[in-house]
Amino acid sequence: MVMPPTVLGYYLLVLVGRRGSLGGWLHEQFGIELVFTWQAAVIAAAVVAFPLVFKPARAAFEAVDGQLEQAARVLGISEPAVFFRATLPLAWRGIMAGVLLAFARALGEFGATLMVAGSMPGRTQTLSIAVYEAVQAGQDETANVLVAITSLVCVLVLLGAGRLAPGRIVNR
Numbered sequence: 001m002v003m004p005p006t007v008l009g010y011y012l013l014v015l016v017g018r019r020g021s022l023g024g025w026l027h028e029q030f031g032i033e034l035v036f037t038w039q040a041a042v043i044a045a046a047v048v049a050f051p052l053v054f055k056p057a058r059a060a061f062e063a064v065d066g067q068l069e070q071a072a073r074v075l076g077i078s079e080p081a082v083f084f085r086a087t088l089p090l091a092w093r094g095i096m097a098g099v100l101l102a103f104a105r106a107l108g109e110f111g112a113t114l115m116v117a118g119s120m121p122g123r124t125q126t127l128s129i130a131v132y133e134a135v136q137a138g139q140d141e142t143a144n145v146l147v148a149i150t151s152l153v154c155v156l157v158l159l160g161a162g163r164l165a166p167g168r169i170v171n172r
Contacts (some may be wrong), residue, residue, distance in 0.1 A: 005111030012043065040117040044116045064090045108154070
């Protein structure tokens with residue numbers, strides 16, 4: 001969570017690049033090249049945003065009352081069924097809040113994405129990179145529109161995450 005995104009991007013580049021251990025294997029075995037593709041942009045955004053899913057999901061799972069899980073076991077439900085029928089339904093709000101926060105973070109990802117996916121308009125360019133390039137090119141109107149879109153989506157996502165946050169009282 002504290003590592004700079006460009007450093008994560010460098011590590012990903014070393015890992016999934018053609019000379020990297022995973023990238024070399026994928027290229028040799030399947031002819032897959034990840035670097036400078038939209039898939040690399042997705043991987044970079046997911047890696048950078050992962051801590052924002054992990055921490056709330058972990059807290060949500062830890063907040064599940066163990067007695068409820070134990071009651072399910074006493075009723076003869078298997079461990080996978082306890083997870084899917086008791087634990088997961090009780091923790092879903094925290095998990096979804098984390099997913100929404102991670103989505104908002106991934107939407108704004110810049111450093112790691114630029115390292116492994118580059119910025120090819122129509123192929124690997126993200127909103128954040130497009131804003132940067134519009135500002136660099138002096139296209140203020142384009143930058144303003146992209147910033148407004150990004151800001152609106154992020155505010156909506158944060159409002160949704162706030163509504164899903166564990167501990168929030170919901171009127172039924």
